[in-house]
Amino acid sequence: MLDAKNGVVRFDRHAAIAGIGQTEFAKNMGRSELDLACEAVRSACADAGFDPREIDGVASFHIEQIDEIDLAFALGFERLRFMGRTPSGGGGAASVVGLAAMAVATGAARAVVAFRARNRSKTAAYGADPNQGGRPWEKAGTTLSGYQQWHHPFGVAAPAQEMALIARRHMHVFGTRAEQFGMQAVAQRAHAATNPNAIMRTPITLDDWASSRVIADPIRLFDCSLENDGAVAVLVTTRARAADLAQPLVEVLAHGQCDGPIHTDLARFFAHTALFGERVNGAAAMSPDLFGVADIAPSDVDVAMIFDHFTMAVPLSLEQYGFCEIGAGGPFIESGATHWPDGALPVNTHGGSNGEAFVHGLNHIPEAVRQLRGTAVNQVEGARHAFVCGSITDPSGALLLRGHR
Amino acid sequence: MTQFPAKVPIPVGSGDSAEFWSWLRSGELRLQRCDACKVVRHPPQPTCASCGSTERTWVRASGRGEVWSSTTIFPPVLPEFADAAPYQALVVHLEEGVFMVTQPAPGLELTIGEAVEVVVHVVNDDVALPLVRRSPTAAS
Numbered sequence: 063m064l065d066a067k068n069g070v071v072r073f074d075r076h077a078a079i080a081g082i083g084q085t086e087f088a089k090n091m092g093r094s095e096l097d098l099a100c101e102a103v104r105s106a107c108a109d110a111g112f113d114p115r116e117i118d119g120v121a122s123f124h125i126e127q128i129d130e131i132d133l134a135f136a137l138g139f140e141r142l143r144f145m146g147r148t149p150s151g152g153g154g155a156a157s158v159v160g161l162a163a164m165a166v167a168t169g170a171a172r173a174v175v176a177f178r179a180r181n182r183s184k185t186a187a188y189g190a191d192p193n194q195g196g197r198p199w200e201k202a203g204t205t206l207s208g209y210q211q212w213h214h215p216f217g218v219a220a221p222a223q224e225m226a227l228i229a230r231r232h233m234h235v236f237g238t239r240a241e242q243f244g245m246q247a248v249a250q251r252a253h254a255a256t257n258p259n260a261i262m263r264t265p266i267t268l269d270d271w272a273s274s275r276v277i278a279d280p281i282r283l284f285d286c287s288l289e290n291d292g293a294v295a296v297l298v299t300t301r302a303r304a305a306d307l308a309q310p311l312v313e314v315l316a317h318g319q320c321d322g323p324i325h326t327d328l329a330r331f332f333a334h335t336a337l338f339g340e341r342v343n344g345a346a347a348m349s350p351d352l353f354g355v356a357d358i359a360p361s362d363v364d365v366a367m368i369f370d371h372f373t374m375a376v377p378l379s380l381e382q383y384g385f386c387e388i389g390a391g392g393p394f395i396e397s398g399a400t401h402w403p404d405g406a407l408p409v410n411t412h413g414g415s416n417g418e419a420f421v422h423g424l425n426h427i428p429e430a431v432r433q434l435r436g437t438a439v440n441q442v443e444g445a446r447h448a449f450v451c452g453s454i455t456d457p458s459g460a461l462l463l464r465g466h467r
Numbered sequence: 468m469t470q471f472p473a474k475v476p477i478p479v480g481s482g483d484s485a486e487f488w489s490w491l492r493s494g495e496l497r498l499q500r501c502d503a504c505k506v507v508r509h510p511p512q513p514t515c516a517s518c519g520s521t522e523r524t525w526v527r528a529s530g531r532g533e534v535w536s537s538t539t540i541f542p543p544v545l546p547e548f549a550d551a552a553p554y555q556a557l558v559v560h561l562e563e564g565v566f567m568v569t570q571p572a573p574g575l576e577l578t579i580g581e582a583v584e585v586v587v588h589v590v591n592d593d594v595a596l597p598l599v600r601r602s603p604t605a606a607s
Contacts, residue, residue: 197544199544199545202476203476204476204477205476205477205478205479206476206477206478206479206480207478207479207480207481207484207485210476211478211479211480211484211488212478212510212567212568213568214475214476214478214545215475215476215477215478215590215594215596216475216556216568216569216570216596217472217475217540217543217545217547217548217551217554217556217570218540218556218568219544219545220542220544223538223540223544223556226538226540227536227537227538227556227557227558227568228536230536230537230538230579231535231536231558231579234536234579234580275541276539276541277541277542278538278539278540278541278556279538279539279540279541280538281538327510328558328566328568329509329510329558329565329566329567329568330510330566331566332535332536332558332560332566333509333564333565333566
């Protein structure tokens with residue numbers, strides 16, 4: 063029965079991912095975000111064998127520049143019944159598909175597209191909105207009244223600088239080593255090397271990581287996500303409808319959202335999380351219900367897609383979602399567990415945000431789907447269950463997916 | 468870092484936070500304390516998350532705390548800090564239980580766990596910031 067436990071939705075055969083689509087990922091593509099979004103949505107529909115005009119719901123990120131009505135007009139949606147957005151950038155990387163799944167499972171809509179389109183070129187002529195054409199701090203101005211007032215006067219402005227303060231605390235409390243973040247960077251770049259869609263297809267060694275420049279200690283360049291253009295779309299519909307479409311079924315088992323502080327507000331972040339013990343963003347509290355509702359254990363997950371604005375988000379997420387003990391994320395990575403093909407839990411097998419592309423993590427969903435269809439480049443043998451989560455340092459969420467092939 | 472920049476983005480705040488910066492310009496670090504349940508909160512808020520009271524008072528902070536985390540920033544991104552890079556940024560846990568992003572006072576380098584105290588650093592006529600220095604009473 064479609065229901066929820068402590069806020070985690072059990073979809074009980076009511077929701078499935080029917081199609082996935084993405085554009086090329088590259089720097090300075092010179093295409094508008096609408097152009098990119100249309101291509102990705104059409105591609106997701108083509109993948110499913112579905113007429114885009116029948117899309118009646120749109121789920122997107124709050125930072126998305128393409129409004130629902132823009133997409134509807136451009137693609138000829140006949141009638142929109144559901145529109146929803148997720149907060150906090152990459153915090154929505156899994157939840158945006160969760161929103162779509164809730165809409166189709168409840169009947170609020172029949173076919174919902176979740177999408178993200180980015181043009182981050184500084185030369186872009188496509189708008190001067192805070193999330194377009196350059197970086198947020200370049201547009202913050204010289205007088206501050208928002209969250210930036212707590213960081214910018216002290217010279218802290220870029221996400222890498224904020225994350226560095228979180229990473230350093232984790233290292234201090236648990237003995238995590240910067241090299242362990244580097245090992246995840248190396249693993250993801252190895253995954254990207256065989257992915258034709260990846261921007262970074264040259265593998266790196268740990269020495270390469272160690273000689274990449276320091277952005278904000280302990281974060282090095284190779285720990286950082288890429289800056290690129292591109293778009294991703296995911297078509298979600300009922301399981302019954304999806305079963306009649308073109309692709310092997312990928313069922314949404316469970317979705318939960320979790321609250322929490324945001325890395326762009328470190329005073330609240332640390333007030334909320336203190337020792338990274340019980341909670342970082344509510345994920346640790348949610349995780350037992352996420353797995354409970356899906357009736358699987360973390361050890362049943364074959365492959366994980368983890369939002370990785372910086373590599374240290376991977377160990378932090380693995381800890382909070384219960385794939386290892388709190389504080390044990392560094393050694394977990396060092397053991398090789400996250401590295402395909404031999405690891406027990408390959409993470410970001412497409413290369414993630416430092417290897418394939420940065421699309422606020424939405425590119426992680428198509429990779430989870432390819433793994434469950436058995437069509438991934440770095441295929442995990444017999445993958446049946448995939449875990450996907452949004453940013454661990456933001457209000458966020460996670461999904462559990464099951465493949466039927 | 469040798470010098471703190473002479474010019475930084477100006478925190479003007481709005482509502483409750485404007486008052487925080489105004490106290491600093493007059494030379495004091497003050498924090499909001501709930502009149503009803505006495506919980507100290509930061510960043511400033513219009514209401515107490517613990518008891519719901521909207522009555523609050525700006526109390527003088529002890530200024531004592533501990534370095535909770537640190538980083539050394541290389542590419543500065545903010546033009547005001549271009550000449551200062553690389554420079555250290557900190558998160559400090561104050562005795563009152565709240566956290567602040569800050570920097571060491573000019574010329575200092577601090578490490579996690581060190582006992583520190585706030586010094587109000589006058590950047591210019593528009594801005595005074597709560598930076599920290601090693602606590603003189605700390606044994607180490």
